[in-house]
Amino acid sequence: MPSLIDLRRRIRSVKNTQQITKAMKMVASARLRRAQERVVNARPFARMAGEVLQNVVGAVSGAGDLAGSLPLLASREERKIQLVLITADRGLAGAFNTNLIKAAQYFIDGRPRQDVSLELYGRKGRDYFVRRSVRISGEVTGISQSATLADAEALAQKLIGRFSSGQADSVYLLYNEFKSILSQKVMLRKILPISVPQGTAQRDYLFEQPPAAMLARLLPDSIVLQILEAFLESAAAEQAARMTAMDAATTNASDVINKLTLHLNRVRQASITREIIEVVSGASALE
Amino acid sequence: MAATLRLEVATPEHLLLKEQVTQAEVPGLQGALGVLPEHSPLLSELGCGTLTYVLENGQKKRMAICGGYVEVGPDFIRVLANRAEAADDIDVKRAGEALQRANERLLHPTPELDVARALNAMHRAQSRLDSAARR
Numbered sequence: 001m002p003s004l005i006d007l008r009r010r011i012r013s014v015k016n017t018q019q020i021t022k023a024m025k026m027v028a029s030a031r032l033r034r035a036q037e038r039v040v041n042a043r044p045f046a047r048m049a050g051e052v053l054q055n056v057v058g059a060v061s062g063a064g065d066l067a068g069s070l071p072l073l074a075s076r077e078e079r080k081i082q083l084v085l086i087t088a089d090r091g092l093a094g095a096f097n098t099n100l101i102k103a104a105q106y107f108i109d110g111r112p113r114q115d116v117s118l119e120l121y122g123r124k125g126r127d128y129f130v131r132r133s134v135r136i137s138g139e140v141t142g143i144s145q146s147a148t149l150a151d152a153e154a155l156a157q158k159l160i161g162r163f164s165s166g167q168a169d170s171v172y173l174l175y176n177e178f179k180s181i182l183s184q185k186v187m188l189r190k191i192l193p194i195s196v197p198q199g200t201a202q203r204d205y206l207f208e209q210p211p212a213a214m215l216a217r218l219l220p221d222s223i224v225l226q227i228l229e230a231f232l233e234s235a236a237a238e239q240a241a242r243m244t245a246m247d248a249a250t251t252n253a254s255d256v257i258n259k260l261t262l263h264l265n266r267v268r269q270a271s272i273t274r275e276i277i278e279v280v281s282g283a284s285a286l287e
Numbered sequence: 288m289a290a291t292l293r294l295e296v297a298t299p300e301h302l303l304l305k306e307q308v309t310q311a312e313v314p315g316l317q318g319a320l321g322v323l324p325e326h327s328p329l330l331s332e333l334g335c336g337t338l339t340y341v342l343e344n345g346q347k348k349r350m351a352i353c354g355g356y357v358e359v360g361p362d363f364i365r366v367l368a369n370r371a372e373a374a375d376d377i378d379v380k381r382a383g384e385a386l387q388r389a390n391e392r393l394l395h396p397t398p399e400l401d402v403a404r405a406l407n408a409m410h411r412a413q414s415r416l417d418s419a420a421r422r
Contacts (some may be wrong), residue, residue, distance in 0.1 A: 038300070045297040047366050055330060149299050149369075168320050208331035209317055217332065218356070228299055 004271070007264040011257060013181035018253035024092065025246035031145070032181070032239035039178065039232045042056040046225055053218050057196050059211040069212065071164060075193045080115045082159065082192075083107060085129075086230055087122030088238040094245035096176060096184060096238055097124040104174055108134060117168070119155070121231075137162075138252065144238060147231035149224070160168035162277045163192045170263045173232045176237040182244060184237040191226050194219055219232040292324050293363040294340055295384040296323075296350065298371050311340040311364055313357050314414070322359055333368060335414040349416035351377060353411050353413070370411065377419040386412035 002010075063237065085104050087097050103123070110118050117135040120126045122144045129136060143151055162168040171192035176184040268271070294311055296304040313320045314336025320329075335353040342348065353367035389409035 036293060041301045042299060044295070044302040045299050048295070048358070049298060049356070050366055052330065052356050052365075052367065055358070059330075117364060152299075206327055206329040208317060208320075208329065211330075213354075214330065225299060242359060 002267070004267060006207055007260060007267065011260045011264065012257050014253055014260065018257070020040075021246045025243055025250060028239045028243040028246060032236060032243055035145070035232070035236035036178070039236050041124065042228065042232055046229060049218075049222065049225055052195075053215075055205060056211050056215050056218055059205060059207065060215050070216060070219065072160070072192065072223075073196060074113060076169050078114055078169045080167065080169050081111065081173040082117055082119060082162060084119045084155070084171065084227075085121065085125045086171045086173070086234045087125030087144070088119075088234075089123040089141055090242075091124060093238055093242040094158040094248075096241035096245075099184075099186050100174065101125060101128050103188070104129075107172075107174065107188070114222065119159075145235050147228075147235065149228060152224050152228035152231060155227050155268070156220065159192060160220055160223065163249050168247055172210075173227065173230050175234045176241070178233050178236040178240060181240045184241055187230075187233075188233050189226070189230070191223055194222065208267070213267060236273070290324060290367055291343060291362075291394055292322065292326075294366070295336065295363065296338070296352070296366040296368060296371055298368055303373070306340070307343050308340040308364075309343060311338065313364070313366065314352065314356070316323075320357070320359075322364055325361055326359050328361070329357075331357050333357055333366070337412040337414060338366060338368075338371075338419040348373070349414040353414060368374045372415065372418075377415050379419050382412050382415040382419065386416060 083104065085100065087100050091097060101124070104118070115135070115138040118129055119137050120129060120139040121141075123141040126139045126141055130139075140155075159168070159171050163171055170190060173187070173189045173191055174187075175187055177187045179185050182235075290308040291309055292311065294304065294306050294308045295302070298359065311322045313322060314334050315330075316332040318336045322330065324422070333352060333355045336351075338350040338352050340348055340350075350371055351369040352371040352372050354368065357367070357369045358365045386409060389405050389412060392405045406413070
């Protein structure tokens with residue numbers, strides 16, 4: 001039976017933990033708001049750019065074989081696959097990183113005959129795969145909450161370079177999508193070769209530049225946008241996951257404190273009762 | 288016939304502007320494009336330069352933009368710029384310094400100089416200065 005002092009010590013320690021989880025939850029919810037804002041701010045551009053792309057494709061598609069003239073559209077046999085894994089830099093976010101890493105491992109295991117190389121964004125994914133026998137083509141850590149357009153551009157350039165030079169036959173993004181505060185969804189998205197949305201032009205557009213030339217420049221930009229979107233989604237999802245996890249941890253700590261307090265009171269009462277019995281029986285022995 | 292156009296300016300990270308305007312001038316890749324209401328549909332790439340627009344109350348505004356696309360419809364202009372900054376927000380001193388840096392780099396090239404990038408930086412700084420100077 002634990003002594004009173006031990007119980008009190010444990011209650012104090014759980015209370016301290018609870019304070020930390022509570023603070024982390026609050027920090028995460030403040031950061032979540034900011035991250036969500038960035039996601040929302042990025043949406044109009046993505047929507048409009050998608051429409052422009054569709055219009056240009058609509059204008060060009062009469063010209064015949066697109067994939068022949070634009071290498072970014074040409075799909076070939078997948079022998080060398082590039083997987084970009086976007087994890088968080090920090091833990092304590094529930095199953096956020098675990099789910100992603102599991103999905104990545106599953107992706108690799110499911111392609112034993114292909115050569116999969118990993119581009120790792122985020123410390124957690126790096127820490128896991130660095131010690132395993134996978135090919136790592138690059139890693140970037142420390143930007144999971146602050147990824148900017150420039151980061152997305154740098155990655156896009158690297159990936160397009162690898163795809164064009166034949167170092168990769170296809171490129172996939174693996175990241176957590178922010179669905180709601182309570183749920184994140186692991187997303188696997190193929191970004192190269194690009195599959196163009198089937199489009200017809202909404203209007204009969206005048207073109208300042210030949211539409212085909214414009215398309216050739218639009219395509220790399222659309223990859224940058226997809227990567228940026230993944231970065232922003234992942235940042236928001238990370239904060240949401242951490243907030244939920246820390247909320248659950250705070251509730252659990254309350255439960256433990258309640259249980260321990262109840263136990264502590266029982267033990268205390270039992271010892272008081274025992275002392276009274278001792279006093280009473282000692283007194284009666286004197287009579 | 289519509290008397291105004293809806294002007295939307297967005298960068299990949301923000302929607303910067305959504306206003307009714309009576310006319311606008313966009314820096315296209317091959318020169319400035321003036322747009323009035325009922326313009327025929329048009330798609331173009333953007334260069335670096337100054338976007339000028341006139342609000343319904345006659346107020347004239349400027350914005351430095353660089354790279355991207357513009358889509359014109361009968362009652363709207365959508366500017367998808369890679370970089371954009373309202374003229375009032377431009378830090379003239381910083382832009383001036385950036386221009387000087389780019390200039391120097393181009394005048395005294397080192398072997399590892401990325402000429403395209405330096406030229407780009409120069410254009411960007413120049414367009415910001417131009418937009419700010421005319422306010």
